[in-house]
Amino acid sequence: MTESQSPLYDGFKEILKNIDPQRVKDVLSYMRTEAINFNLFKNGAFIERKFPFDVIPRIVSADEFAYLDKGIQQRIFALNLFLEDIYSDQKILKDGIIPSEFVFSSKAFLPEFMNTPVSKNIRVHISGIDLVKNSVGDGWVVLEDNLRVPSGVSYPLSLRMLTRKVFPEFFEKLPIATVTDYPELLLKTMNHVNTGGINVILTPGRYNSAFYEHSYLAKQSGAILATGEDLVVEKDKLYLKTYNGKRAKVGAVYRRLDDDALDPIAFHPDSLIGVPNIAQVYRAGNVALMNSIGNGIADDKGIYYFVPHMIRYYMNEEPILQNAPTYLAYFEKDRQHILQNMRTLVIKDVAEAGGYGVVFGCNLSKSERQNLKDAIIAEPRRFIAQEVIEFYDIECLAENGDFFARKADLRMYSLFGENITVWPGGLTRFTMDPNSYIVNSSQGGGFKDTWVLKDTK
Amino acid sequence: MILISPQTAENLYWMGRYIQRAETMTRLVIQSFDKILDIDPDEGTRLYAKMGVELIYKTPQEFLQKSIFGLEYASLIYTIDNARENAIVTRSHLPNRMFSRINALYLKYQNAKETLPVSIFWLESTLQELDAIWGNLELSLVEAKEIPFIEFGRITERMDLNIRLYNSMEAALFDLEKLNLLGFKLTPHYKKLSLSSSNIEKTLKKINGLYYGTVITAS
Structure with a gap:
């Protein structure tokens, strides 16, 4: 079943009918010129690869977004409470809501970080919640919570910036929510937890699949893009090394490395991309790491099962969003x-x-x-x-002008600073293979922008 | 304090050098091609010999293809690749349009490589793109903190090529003042460069080592 057949797409299709196909080609060429890449490693070789995309957006109604917004906020709030609890009192285990062994046996649980306070008690600063729209019953279902290093936000954002230029008529005529303030939201989130110093985005480097994103977010938010080599720890404080030997204190790090690679002293000794002793700075409360160390226990695929239980336990509420x-x-x-x-x-x-x-x-x-x-x-x-969730197909536009349908999910992003803000957009990922349900970019999937319609009532 | 890491400072500098190299060499290849046609068939061999590169060709077309795609480290495509590689890692510091132009030029070379041969008109068109890349640096109202690093690379390369290709110390001295001004802009403890040596090897070594000894001082 194809989601794009919904009346929600009528306004879009009406405008699309009158658009010169050459303009669609302009979008393709621009994306290439801008090197909007999602790189791959295949058989040990680095492949610089543009992220395949489609110009037809997923459209989410104002009512649907209001529902998702509430549900995601609730979920993130509970997951943050879970992480605060699991790295301190572990009440949820003591009360038997989650079996202790289930947590302790997970590699993602890091007992060496027990009782490490984090800035403003926020651990889930940036999250990506993967959902699909079930064609049976028409409801949204959460498939995964990504609370470590969720990537992807820059792709629909870059596409949006472009489509606003190439197809302004959509934005003139349809009530599409603005998403261009994401870098500003990111900066606000960083500033909120910053312990004093500059903001840094820590990248594994040019050969990381999402290097484009790291670079883009740094440029747009004003944070400094740094690799592990650019940072140094001195007396439990983190500094950016500058070219002329000076040091700038770092107060917040949006790190795009997994825990394993973050610090060769605290984690994997072979990591060449981490910062030696950064975990010690974090323990001393001298830097905010976004997301926090040890978040993996909350987005463990097994722990996912317990998220509705967490919502009931910590918030005394019924979950708004359903798990599969x-x-x-x-x-x-x-x-x-x-x-x-x-x-x-x-x-x-x-x-x-x-x-x-x-x-x-x-x-x-x-x-x-x-x-x-x-x-x-x-x-x-x-x-x-x-x-197996029979989720909706979504229409895509081939270069020859034909339409084809593919399975698609939706990753929605939220930022937890002063408040939890669910970004009114998202990364819609679709399968390249018509018979596949796997949409992941690392497996060759493509992406679409997600247009949330504003409430015009 | 200028928040540029040693690695970024290095990449910006080399980006400037490679773009300048691409521009100078493109002009020289166009000039040489013209001479090879009916004035001096060995002009291209002599040009590359000045850079320590052996280039053998039978026809002007062959000279053109080899200088663009054929010579390993001295080809224009290699120079553009390196300019782009440095631009990729520093793109969060570059004006958007500057990055796009560098990447577009890279793609143009990559596409041309697939559809050989290219004409002298094609090469001339790339000159306009190189001009536009430099233009992007000069257009902003406020000078970005990154520009002096790129300019330092650009002028260093120009001095190097003027001495190496034309043995022109005069042209190098003309750029020296600009280079020293940039040096002071980047670091107050900059040690001013003076060029008095008539020994070309020694002078080139001094020019090429300047950035690492005086601007990038972090370990």
């Missing part, structure tokens, strides 16, 4: 269900990300299914299974 029906192999009853119904389920390895480790049971051969069953029995904590 999920089974934890860790629980005996669920494990049996998974083993018996593997053909109809999606099985996910909780240690994987980026669309890797996601297996559709129906696509497995008999022996593959048996191997997976054995793995689940051997390491039940490592796997979850979900019902």
Whole structure:
């Protein structure tokens, strides 16, 4: 079923009808000139690759956005409380809402950071919540919470800046919410938690898949883009080294590195892209790291199952957004269900990300299914299974002017500073393969802008 | 305090050098092509010999293709690639249009490589793009903090090429004052460069080592 057949798209289609196809080609050429890339490593080789995109946006109504806004705010608030709790009193474990062993056995839980206070008690500064719109029942379903280093925001933002120039008629005639203030929101968020000093975006460097984004956000927000080599720790404080030997104190770091790579002293000793002793500065409360160290425990695919429980536990509210029906192999009853119904389920390895480790049971051969069953029995904590969500297709425009439909999800971003702000836009990712449900950019998926319509009532 | 890291300072400088190199060499290739046609068939070989590069060709067209795509480290495409690579890593410091123009020039070379051969008109058109890249630096109302780093690279390269290709100390001395002014802008402790040596090797070494010894002083 194609979402773009909804009456919500009528206004868009009416304007599109009268647009010269040459202008669509202008957009393609401009995106190339700007090197709006999402790079790939394939077979050990670096491939500079433009991020495939489509000019037809996903459109979200004002009512839908109001619902998503509330639901995401609630979810982020609860996840932040969970992280504050799990790295201090661990009440949620003591009260038996989440099995302790389930948390302690996760590699993403970092007990060495217990009782480390964070600036303004905010740990989830920037998040990306992945949702799909279920074509059965027409509701939005959360697939994943990304609370570590969610990437992607710069792509719809860059596309939006461009489409405003090439197709201004859409923005004149349709009540599309403005998204161009994202860098300003990011800066405000950084300033809110900044412990005194400059703001820095820490990038793994030019060969990272999302280097374009790091660079773009630094330029637009005014933060300094730095690699690990550019930063130095002295007496529990973090500094940016400048070309002439001076040092500028750093108060907030929007780090685009995973915990593992962040500090070769505290984490992986082989990391060449981190900053030695930055974790010590964080412990001393002398820098805000965005997002905080140890957030991985909250976006562990197994912990996802417990997010509705967290909302009830910490906030005494019913969850607004629904999870996909999920089974934890860790629980005996669920494990049996998974083993018996593997053909109809999606099985996910909780240690994987980026669309890797996601297996559709129906696509497995008999022996593959048996191997997976054995793995689940051997390491039940490592796997979850979900019902297959029949999410909507979305229309895309081919270069020859034809339309084609692909499965698409939506990543919505929120920033947690003085308040939680859900950005009225988002990254819509679509599959290139018509038979696939995997939309991830690292697996060759494309992207679209997301237009949220303003309430004109 | 200018918030530029040592690595960024280095990349901005080299971007300036590579763009200047591309511009100078493009002009010289166009001039040489003209001479090779019917005045002096060895002009191209002599040009590249001054840079320590051996270039053998049979026809003006072959000279053109080799100087653009064929010579490994001395080709124009290699120079543009390097200018662009430095622009990619410093793009958060560059005017948007400047980055786009550098990238567009890179893409133009990459496309041309796929559809060889190129004409002298094609090469002339790239000169306009190089002019526009420099123009982007000069257009802003307020001088960005990054510009002196790029300019330092540009002038260093120009001095180097003037001495290397034309043995023109006079032209290098003309640029020297500008270079020293930029040096003081970037660091108050800048050690002024003076050129008095008649030894070309020594002079080139002095010019090329200046940035690292006096502007980038961080370890």
